[in-house]
Amino acid sequence: MELEPGREAVVRVAVATLWTSPEAVRPVDQPALTARADIPTWISGLDTDQQVGDCVLSQLLLGERVLVSELRPDGWARVVAVEQPAAKLDPRGYPGWLPADQLAPVDPAVTGRPLVVDATVTGLRATPNGPVVLPGVVVGTRLVPAGPARDGWQPVHVPGQAAPLWLPDGQLSSAPAEPPNAADALVVAQRLLHVVYVWGGLSAYGIDCSGLVHLAWRRFGVLLPRDADDQAQATTPLPLGDERPGDLYFFARPGRKIHHIGIVTAVPGDHENRRMLHACYRRRRVVEEPLPAERTATLVGAHRV
Known part of the structure; x- marks a missing residue:
């Protein structure tokens, strides 16, 4: 079987990166473009400016389904990540580009209820307790x-x-009933505390604010949208003060769309002291902290999944 436009495929590497276009990639991105997609080496080579470059859209995990919309002769595939809702971009899922050799055709013989890592x-091994293959x-x-x-x-x-x-x-774990x-x-x-902030990141090697929320819920089989503003639309607003650990804080500047999200880590106290876990753009890592003054000023709501 071969990849074909108009048909679904699945990711064959541990973590694949979804790019805005083939032309947007930088020399430093080469480790993420290979047939094995060495994400730890890629991220370790990024400086703080490169961590927030706008060439990365998202990342996809091993076995994740995509719809192939175009195959280029130079080895790039334009796809829609159908397991990452992105209503404002494409009703089918998150669109972008990745190397075609990081995909495999869907095997119709592989059926059954998946387990979740x-x-x-x-690492996946060739035999029980044998050498790591992936x-x-x-x-x-x-x-x-x-x-x-x-x-x-x-x-x-x-x-x-x-x-x-x-x-x-x-x-491994079964999806909860x-x-x-x-x-x-x-x-x-x-468990992702102190992980490096990477714009578009969706893994334990590098992650962004909405990626942290998406990945945490994905572990339990809940596929939230990929971006923070879409996540706000997909969750239930709460009166501020009613939030509990695990709920979500959303942030926006006046007259602007939501640009940041964090996960509530404490019940607000008498003085509305609020705490959250979030992938922080400014500090370039995942942190747990009280809301700084600038976050409090842009807090627009608390939501529950």
């Missing part, structure tokens, strides 16, 4: 079982791999 970062798989990745667990190891189907790969059974509560999502997000 719960480890912050893990490193850098991150929390929230969904993989279809390839048979029953054996001696504490679970085989999974992996796009682009002829044989199943293995990871510890304890690093009941909707998760906000506190559960907060616990996942807290």
Whole structure:
């Protein structure tokens, strides 16, 4: 099978980056463009200005579905990330570009209810406790079982791999039968404390503010929109003061659209002291802190998923 415009494909690398265009990539981005997509090396090579370059739109995780809309002779594919809602850009999902060799055709023989990776970062192995074949798989990745667990190891189907790969059974979780509560999502997000801020990032190697929220809920099978303003539309407003840990704070300047989001980490006190966990553009990392004065001045609401 080969990739075809108009048909779905799946991501075959641990983390693929979605770009605004092939021409927008920079020399420093080369590690993220290879057939193995070395995201840790890519991010470690970015300076603080490059971390917030507007060439990156989002990232996609291993096994994530896309709709291929164009294949270029130079090896680039224009796609729609159908598992990342982005209503204002495309009703089908988030549009952008990525290297075609980071995709694989959908295998119709791979069926079943996926398991979700719960480890912050893990590697998929050729055999139980064998050599790592695919490193850098991150929390929230969904993989279809390839048979029953054996001696504490679970085989999974992996796009682009002829044989199943293995990871510890304890690093996987079934999607919950009941909707998760906000506190559960907060616990996942807290594991990403101090992760580097990268505009468009959606992994445990680098992440942005709306990516942190999207990934935390994705771990439980809830696919929130990718961008903060769309996330506000998809969640339920609360009276300020009623928020609880795991709810969301949204921020906007007067007359402007929402530009930032954080996850509530404490019940507001008598003096409305508010705290949040967020991927901070200014500090270039994920932090947990009281709302600074400039954040309080632009706080426009609290919402619940």
